[in-house]
Amino acid sequence: MPGRSPEEARKAFLQPLQRALSCITDTKLLVSRGRQPGDVEALALSEDPLRLTSARIGIVQFVLGHQFKLVPDGRKSWHVSTTAYRYHLLDDSGAELIAWHWHPGSLGDPRLRGHPHLHAPAGSIDRHIHVPTGRVSIESVLRLLLIDLAVPARPAHVADFAKVLDECESPFIEHRRWHAWRRP
């Protein structure tokens, strides 16, 4: 999301995210502060994990992990660049149901470095198996919670949450620099 200054780019990134989250929770979005533009910053939820009730599967807990940095586009423009994400859904006991990851800088099998993936333990597939995905947005995880898992929307967004999520995700889709893995 571009802006004419680091602050403007930061707000253009954070405001749609918070609006999307407001469809499902009133928990606050916490953000760290780098010492200077370009430092890696992080997002977190004030309620962690965020405990929700699904009409389909009962309690489901959402864990948000997201890192980003501000990148100059030239002398008069900045944008936010995601540097890693880990979005987890847990059951009532804390067991992992599904997790979407992209963490190109962390250790692991170097042949998988930079590939977005998900972990979805099922049967003989354990949580260490990397199931390939494209890049996943926070809004798309919220959409899954609200629609497929039938987590109730907050009263103010019962009628419009799908529209709000589409609107909030739109700038991300428009300005993202990548969607699937590319050779570096």
Added chain:
Amino acid sequence: MSTLTADGNVVELSREEGRAMLDERTRRLLGMSLEEFEAINEAGTLPDTPEVEHLVMLLPFAR
């Protein structure tokens, strides 16, 4: 702690506030202080668990 949006729902934490938040989470999830967590992470001996993965993602709050 400063709010970045008019509704007060995006909150920027200072380094001290971020360390306090993360210390609460390392104690709750792993039973160790943030300082212990940072030392073990630095040594590269943390276990590969969802809780650890999540807390590592939050480390910019402590820097």
